[in-house]
Every structure is written in structure tokens, then in C-alpha cells.
Amino acid sequence: MASGIADRAQGVAKEDYEKAKLLLNDAARSGSYMYPIKGIFYFFAHPELWKPLRSRIIPYFSLYSSVLGSMFFFTYLPQLALMAFVNGPLAVFTTALLILNESSTITGIVSRNYLLQDAILDTFDGTLVARNKSQVVAEGREVKRSGDAIQRLGKALKKPFGRFSVNELIRYVIYLPLNFIPVVGTVVFILLRGRSRGESVHDRYFQLKGWPSARRSKWLKEHRGPYTAFGTVATLLELIPVASVFFSFTNTVGAALWAADIEAKESKMADSTAPELREAAKKAE
Template sequence: MASGIASKAQEVAKEDYDKARVLLNDAARSGSYVYPIKGIFYLISHPELWKPLRSKLIPYLSLYSSVLGSLFFFTYLPQLAIMAFVNGPLAVVTTALLILNESATITGIISKNYLLQEAILDTFDGTLMARNNAEIVAEGRELKAGGDSIQRLGKALKRPFKRFSVNEVIRYVMYLPLNFIPVVGTLAFIFLRGLSRGDAVHDRYFQLKGWPTSRKSKWLKDHKGPYTAFGTVATLLEMIPVASVVFSFTNTVGAALWAADIEAKETEMAGSTAPELREAAKKAE
């Protein structure tokens, strides 16, 4: 009996290991984890893309500082007391990381659903415009004749970004206890947040291309590794205090750069991507 259970456990562990290896291999080949970093440098070198960020910087910082300050004041000691039982001396650090993640999540949900939605949409579309993908952007909004990549953006005809998601909150609460496991648990928590985050990285791109929900779901399933890698790096960047708002925009720029490279067939993933997108768009018409 015991040997049978041990054998089954080894089989399950091997299966999970193989899945993780494939996931990591796909992520490494795609180079998706680099795009959040590329987004930083691209935003710095393209001042016209700063406009949406500048317009929301002060309101966001006010919201973030309020949330972060409240969480540290009201919840740090209670959570530290709990974390100390499982993390020992490391609880001081892991509790701080937990609160940073909590504040980033709460602020992210509020801001991206209400405060930053228009600015993030403009940043994504503006980056595609800067990468000479005006014909794609034109599928989702009106375009003006003159000006830079942001000035040319007219009225949005399609809006892909979701409003408040109950599932996102439930998923966050479910994963939260992982932080009670020293180090590994916190890393697993960040990874799972990245996994969830990755699924929404290219919502705008898929919408602009007319990709139906079924095709989008299949694509995300087939490329889970690359999107998880992007989502994990993006999550880590947005956990950085104060600078999280800037990284929200650089991550958006990075996502748009990745979409532009997929369209131009300049990534490992892109061998059949653009043709598939076009075929999906024709079927959706």
C-alpha cells in the first residue's frame, strides 16, 4: 500500500516537473520576460508616450500612498504576529513583502478599473502607433491625420480592459496563505499572481485583431509559459513602492512591443501567430 502511494507520488511529481520544464522552456525561447524591461527603455526614449502617465501620476500616487500607509498602519503588526509563527526572523521581511503585494493589488484593481483605464489604453495604442502599426490600432479607434503617436489617437471604438473582477479578488485571497510558507511560499504567490496577470497582457491586441474568445483561450493555453513569465516580471516590478505606477505604464509599453514583434514575426512565438490572427479575424467578420 505504502509503496503504491509512493510510486504514484513519484509519477505525479515527474508529471508536474515535466510540465514546469516545458513551461520554462517556452518562456525562455520566447524571451517574453524581457519585454517589461524593454518597456522601461522604450518609454524613456519616447517622450510622447509620457503624456498619459503624466496626466494620472498625482492622482495615482495619492491613492497608492493612502492604501499603502493604511495597510502598514492597521495590518502590519497583526500580520507580522501570524507570519512570525511560520517564518521566524524572516517574518519582518516577508510581512513587508506581503503588504507591498496587497497594496499593489488593491491599488491596481481600483486604479486600472477606474483611474488609469483610459491612460493605459492610450499608452498601449500609442506604442503600437510608434511601432508603425496604425492599421491595427485603426480597428479599435479613430485616428487623426497629424501629430505624434499619442496626438493621433482619437475616440476609442473598442474597450477591452475589464472592469472590477470578483474572480480576481477571490483568486488573490485563495493564494494569500502561501505567504505563510517561508520564502518559497512568497515566491509561489508572486508566480501565481504572474500567471493570472499574464492572461490579460494582450487583451487589447487580440481585440484589435478581431480574435474570438475561443481562439484567444487556445492561444493562451498553448503559450502559457511566455505569458506567465511576462506576468511574473510585471508583477515584481509593480510591487516596488511608489514606482509601481510608472511600471504599470512601462509594462503596458512592453506588452505592446511584444504584440508588435508578434505581428512582425520577430519572436520565437511568431512563426504562425500573425497568419492565425488574420484567419481568426476573417472568421469573426
């Protein structure tokens, strides 16, 4: 009996290991984990993309200060009592880091869905325009002929990113206790958050392309590794206190750069396939 359970557990572990290895291989081959870093450099190199961030920086820090102050006032002592069992004397510091993490995440969830939503939308669309993908952006908003990448953005014709998701908050609350497990728990927490974050980075791109829900789900399932890798790096950057708002925008730029590369790849595939189809049509005649 015991040996049978052990064999089954070993089989499950082996299966999970193989799945994880496939995901890591897909992520490594895609290079998706580099796009958040590319987003930082591209953002710095294109000052016109700073405009949406500048317009929201003061309201964001007002929100962040309110959340951070409330979290320290109401939750520091209760969490310190719990962390003391796990980390001993270091609990004073680890609890402070945990609250900084929590405050950054809560502020990020609220601000991305309300305070920063239009600014992030403009940053994503503006990056696509800067990458000469204005025809894609034109599927969801008016695009002017003159001006820089942001000035060319007109009225949005399609509904922007989805508003606040209760499921997102529930997942965060469920995953949060993992931080009480030293090292391993934090790593698992970040990976789970990264997977969830990765699933939403191209919501705007899918919207502009007019992809139905079934096609989006299929695409995300087929590219789970790359999106998890992107989401994990993006999550790590956005967990940095105070600087999280800056990385929210650079991650958006990175996601748009990735979308532009996907679009370019699809265009090349279409261009190479078209002559073959025409040739096949001639033969059929």
C-alpha cells in the first residue's frame, strides 16, 4: 500500500517536472522574458511615451501613500506576530518588506484598473504606432497622420482594458500566505502571480485584432511558457516599492514591443504564403 502511494507520488512529480521543463524551454526559446527589459530601454529612448506617465504620477503617489500608511497602521502588528513564528528576530524586517510588497500590489491592481487605465492604454497604443503598427491601432481608435506617437492617438473606438476583476484579488489573497514559507514560498508566489499577470499583457492587442475569446484562450494555452516568463519578470519589477508605477508603464511598452514583433512575424508568414496560394490556384485552373 505504502509503496503504491510512493510510486504514484513519484509519477505525479515526474509528470509535473516534465511539464515545467517544457514551459521553461518554450520560455527560453521565445525570449519573452527580455521584453520587460527591452521596454525600459525603449521607454527611455522615446520621450514622447513619457507623457501618459507624467499625467498620472501625482495622483498615483497620493494613492500609494494612502495605501502604504493604512497597511502599516492596521496590519503591521498582526502580520509581525505571524512572521515571528517563521522568521524569528528577522520578522521585524521581513514583515516590513511584506507590507511594502502588499501595498505595491494593491496599489497596482487599483491603479491599473482605474487611475492609470487610460494612460496605460495610450502607452500601449503609442508604442505600436512608434513601431509602425498604426494599422493595428486603427482597428480600435482613430489615428492621426501627424505628430509624435502619442499625439497621433485619437478617440478610442473600442472599449479599453477590462475593469477590476474580483478573481484577480481573490487569487492574490489565496497566494499571499505562500510568503510565510521561507524562500520557496516566495518563489512560488511570484511564479503564480507571474502566470496570472502574463495572461493579461496582450488583452489590448487581442482586442485590436478582434480575436474572440476562444482564440485568445487557445493562443495563451499554446504559449503559456512565454507569457508566464514575461509575467514573472514584469511582476518582479512591479513589486519594487515606489518604482512600481514606472515599471507598470515600461512593462506595457515591453508588451507592445512583443505584440509588434508577433504582428511582423505574422505578416511575413502571410507574405510568404500568399505566392504559394496563388500558385496553387493557377494549377487548379
